[in-house]
Amino acid sequence: MKICVVGLGYIGLPTAAMFATHGHQVVGVDKNPKVLEALSRGEIIIEEKDLDKLVKQAVTDGSLCGSEVPVEADAFIIAVPTPITAAKTAKMDYVKAATESILPVLRKGNVVILESTSPVGTVEELMLPILERSGLKAGVDFALGHSPERVIPGSILYELVHNSRIAGGLTPACAEKIAAVYKCFVEGEILLSDARTAEMAKLTENTFRDVNIAFANEMAQICENLGINTWELIRLCNMHPRVNILQPGPGVGGHCIAVDPWFIVEKQPETAKLIHTSRLINDARPTQVATKVLSYLEHVSDPQVTVLGVTYKPDVDDLRESPVLEIVTLLTAAGVSVRVYDPFVSDKFGGDLMKAVTGSDLLVLGVHHSQFKQLPLAEIGAVMRSKQIYDTRRFIDEEAAQAAGFTYYLLGRD
Ligand SMILES: NC(=O)c1ccc[n+]([C@@H]2O[C@H](COP(=O)([O-])OP(=O)(O)OC[C@H]3O[C@@H](n4cnc5c(N)ncnc54)[C@H](O)[C@@H]3O)[C@@H](O)[C@H]2O)c1
Structure with a gap:
């Protein structure tokens, strides 16, 4: 598969490197030129145990490269920030911009996955209308959903592989397609659900704490x-x-x-x-x-x-x-x-x-x-x-x- 990961921070870069070292061709997209410059040399600008080695290996093998904009791919993964505003509401501008950036390269048969921690309804109410501007129908022409990231900094590479992962689809078929994308490296259980429940699951885990x-x-x-x-x-x-x-x-x-x-x-x-x-x-x-x-x-x-x-x-x-x-x-x-x-x-x-x-x-x-x-x-x-x-x-x-x-x-x- 060709996979395009949008947002190469603490979540996107380890995920991109993981796909790239498990048999896929990966293009990593980021707005920050420093991230792309470092990546072109096989280097990273964030601190995470063993990530430097994995990225070096993927870039050297030619399975991971950077790009300023998304390119045509089989699957798109969005891992951009979702910070909070001063008024304590989610700032969704990055998710919106990242979704819009995929629009020109979205094709029939693609899988689009939101990984960013997001309020309930983000997939259906924010992403879906943007992506359907392509003329393609979500859940029919392309799969769409949410797979929240639950790793802990310091052990990201271990937890990416060993944690269970929720695949929340717009439809049950979308959930299956999302699960299939991660199967190459996830050894934990992949739990199928719908997009809204997946969005709420991530928020609920942290709220419980x-x-x-x-x-x-x-x-x-x-x-x-x-x-x-x-x-x-x-x-x-x-x-x-x-x-x-x-x-x-x-x-x-x-x-x-x-x-x-x-x-x-x-x-x-x-x-x-x-x-x-x-x-x-x-x-x-x-x-x-x-x-x-x-x-x-x-x-x-x-x-x-x-x-x-x-x-x-x-x-x-x-x-x-x-x-x-x-x-x-x-x-x-x-x-x-x-x-x-x-x-x-x-x-x-x-x-x-x-x-x-x-x-x-x-x-x-x-x-x-x-x-x-x-x-x-x-x-x-x-x-x-x-x-x-x-x-x-x-x-x-x-x-x-x-x-x-x-x-x-x-x-x-x-
Ligand atoms: N860091 C964690 O431990 C952690 C754990 C679980 C979930 N999350 C969630 O994952 C998401 C990403 O978090 P992070 O820590 O990786 O963020 P980050 O700030 O480390 O990285 C985000 C990257 O996205 C890039 N970016 C922003 N807008 C972009 C766009 N439109 N196109 C391309 N690139 C763009 C930024 O330049 C940055 O490099 C957030 O929703 C966060 O809440 C993070």
Whole structure:
């Protein structure tokens, strides 16, 4: 098959390389000249484990090349961004432009697949009318549908192969044709469904996480007010065979869990009450955590704080929608002098840990990067102005911190 992948980012490029190394001829399309320039040399401009090698192999073999515009192909895959606007609605301009770009090369017998995370109805209400301007009929002359991408950055190549994949077609026959496209590399189960359910499935998975995290965060707030240790509470409750409460924290970040629930709220604002409230609860966390930090510094003049870890999750360099970064902004606005240390964001926040903690009144553990397990607490304490730790992830060993002379505060307890 000849496959044209539109959008060569974190999703499109690994997918294109996967098809290209599994027997297909692939043309990758991107608006960004830097992406195409790098691709022409067999190189990539994003960070993803082993992707550089796979792309190099595909380009060297001649099975993957780049293009500024879509070309005639058997299958088209759209993997362009679907960000959120300031008004918390999905920005669908990229999907619209990508669909329009396919129009001149759409032929009878083609398969068109949307991979971008999109609000329900995108395939039927946005893409279908554009593609039918060709004079061809969707579901009759060409197959159309949605196959959401559910991989996690850092393990994309593994998960592309091993995750199950939903093939949501405009018609059952479209779903079969979409499934057939992915069969060459997907070893997980391919689940046939309709396009609307497939769109909702992706949004629901991330919303499920968001709502459950909001529950843990709300419990943490309630427990703090009532003088109960949330972590002990959750440990006890999770002994129940049908209870599995997630962990509280300083907020929800990233470009998926903090974004996708809004796509449901946008479509059903009157009905999606729990989903909307959960978003608001999680979005309020940085303010609550910053307020807590200020309470620990109440009697300190010219307070200095060191924040350890600012990415949206541990052991990655991604700052998108990071709640800890928001906490930094809030503290700075409140007149606190904040220094940030994050070895994963080396250009901005790397540098020297000891320099970052010298003279500080409080360490805030913002993200539980693995290497923070081995913090040299005695050395750190020796150069701080006052030895205090606020652990927002229950990650630092409390006894070790106390043995090093620290006052240890825990989110959800203190
Ligand atoms: N990154 C992830 O971990 C992840 C996981 C699951 C789902 N998704 C979803 O997949 C979709 C793509 O995300 P991403 O992270 O790959 O985005 P990205 O920003 O990394 O890449 C998108 C690429 O599309 C290109 N582009 C934009 N408009 C174009 C157009 N009209 N024609 C050709 N190229 C165009 C951009 O230049 C960019 O290179 C989004 O809907 C996202 O929500 C992402």
